[in-house]
Amino acid sequence: METDLVIVGGGPAGLSAAITATSYGADVILIEESFSLGGQLRQQTQLHANLPSKFFAERGTSLVKRLTSQLETPNLKILRNHTMIGAYKNGHIGVTNGKTTFEIEAKKNIIASGAAENAWIFPGWTLPGVMTAGAAQILLNREFVYPGKQVMMIGSNSFALEVVKQLYECGISVQAIVEASETILSRDQALLSMCKKNNIPFFLNSTIESVSGSGHVEKMTIRTSEGMMEELEVDLICTANGFSPILEAFQIMSCDLTHSEVLGGWLPTYSVNFQTSNPSVYLAGNAAGITSLGSILLTGEIAALSALESLQFISERDSNRKKAALWEELYQIETFFNKDTMLARLELVKHYHSERGLPLPDFVDPLKGEMLFG
Template identity: 30%
Template sequence: MPDSPSDERADDAYGAPYDLAVIGAGCAGLTGAVTASELGLSVALLDTSGQVGGQFYRTPAPALGAVRPEALHHDWSAFADLRRRLEASAVVHLAGHHVWTVARGSEGDTEWVVHAVTGVDGCGERPVRVRARTVLLATGASERQLPFPGWTLPGVVGAGGAQAMLKSGLVLPGRRVVVAGSGPLLLAVASSLAAAGARVPAVVEASGYLGYARRPGALAANPHKLAEALVHGAALLRHGVRLRTRSAVTRVHGTARVEAVTVSRVDRDWRPVQGTGRRIACDALAVGHGLVPQTELATSLGCATRRTPDGTYALELDGLQETSVPGLWAAGETGGIGGAQLARTEGAIAGTAAAARVLGQPALTRSRRVRELRRRRDRMRAFADTMAAAHVPGPGWVQWLNDATDVCRCEEVTAGAIREAVADYGARDARTVKLLTRAGMGWCQGRMCGAAVACLAAGPGAASVPPSPERRPLAVPVPLGVLGALDPDEADGPVS
């Protein structure tokens, strides 16, 4: 399948409105797009990447000559089936399209206008518009990072980033890699790295796993999740990887790059226990403390959100995956972190619901298949909530930071500067801290530091949560020239 079918179709991809525009070609978006297309809708599938699969099903570039890319993935057969269905469908796959906002059409127009910049990650800088009667948001999630001394050294990467390097680039972040943070992703990352030849001296989990036992019903209803954990656990045992729970990396050592980490025991609030620090030699650290739903596009349109058990914000959705804004659906991690299988299930429900709305056939959503999908979704969502509650960051993690620790990497704002803004200038929220220190004003727009800044601004004892979702007119950074090129009276087609 071509990486960018829109290149073959030239500008007719931006002409007549589609029945459905799907933003994000990961598990949820891909499933939603093919489901709606098979039910008779015209569908545009937009994604910033050149390939479908999202973050979960990353695949190496053909030039790398990977013989068995499926060996790096779990449940590859499901993805292979989705790709087959996509190839057989009439879905227009607009690869390399960086969506920066979604808006209603002109006054009285019920259509949506999706604004994007062509080129992977928007580097093409050619603004285009895609019109659609309905929209499905499947924008996924980003990693939550909590800073600590030395986390900006070369060799420190996100846990998901390490997995992405392996899946798409066939490279390891180092030869001796400590995996740390919190959440089930750590086990998958560690087993993948070890299988690929890395030495993994330890997996360092700040929480424990006893929290899962508090909701035995959710565990019993999702035996496949237990099976996945057993597979990863067996892999770690086979490679001699030590699992250290109730522990955290509290410092990274090195000059030009990572040379070692200090691992300390932490209490239930994630406060380091004095005298428990142990140094582990390594040349890389893969660290992450869970995932944060990417809701910027939705909140810019006024979609309601909800607090999740691990303190993040996800979209509030009805039983058919529709947001609080009519005609706008969401699936996958935008509604709460739950994994690939849940994302595919939600994508199928959303695609069917959008088709029912456009075609005027509400009976589609009452079919036996949709009822079963909803039951499956509810079972997996219950487990996802259990998982989130088991790995919620404790407020004591701020004690990992000394005043010299960089919190905002883009603007080089330290923990000391943020504490000064709170203690001396009366800042009580992330927005005020940003205005006083520039924390969160850099290229990532707070995606790396937002949770940490919000927690420091809230003061001692506050949980580690991101700031409440803000309604931003631009969901992602976009060149000023793109905005200047927009013609407000132009209804469709590429903007020139």
């Protein structure tokens, strides 16, 4: 199978890259390991605001439909239920549908593998009824199954509070939110006032001690700020311990990795063009650092433009003009979401360029300026 560009991952970053790449006439193959496109958007019933200018605030579930409706073009081939499992000696990727394994001869690859939730480990963490916040959200919104009746949320980032809100709205009783640090991590005012309005208690400075039950979660013990043990009856424990980039595909392609706590741990190094140390591999989305949906969409577009430029579907001048605008928008959106994320991303990119003696293009200058003076 031959193509100009293969995109690995059909979540928002991969879809955004596919829309951009096909609009310039490139032949694209999109690989998605599940039966449906959209990735984590598929269970996100919440409204996503602060998206790039060409979008408006929208629920994740309806954004998937909007994005996939733009993919009906003859130069795109979508391989659902296909997984990238390796690389051939010649550097091409290999995919399988479980029955046959074959090579995709692509000139360039964009890997948009997304992120995985970090588990939280405590005595009893393997009991049924303990799951990540994301898993509870999938059960609720995608499978229409109640994950439990009485929930305890461990962690207080915005994603945790969003899932608490969705569980609460479905009639699940929220016992409390447990947070190890001394303040609530989320700064989302709407979510915070939702918790307040509904009298959802927070245990700050508190940690989970253990979970017990026969065959299923029945009880949990938390150690509170005063060192007291508090026992609560729950049948569902959701953990929100943040996300980390999914790296297997990059490791298969021999991309250099680096570590950044702010960006989610280990991740590939990349240039201002979202090109990794393997010149045939670009990346986009949460794989390039954990961020918000708006940034995920923009990075998909930048990666696609960079690949298109190297395949000569767009001139360097036009590509740079567009990328300058996209980087500026990325800067605005990401800074609003979490300025540290943007700073860590710029740091990573600067390091990639300086290590290789590559100048940063002019369009990064305003960002550098803002970094220095902002």
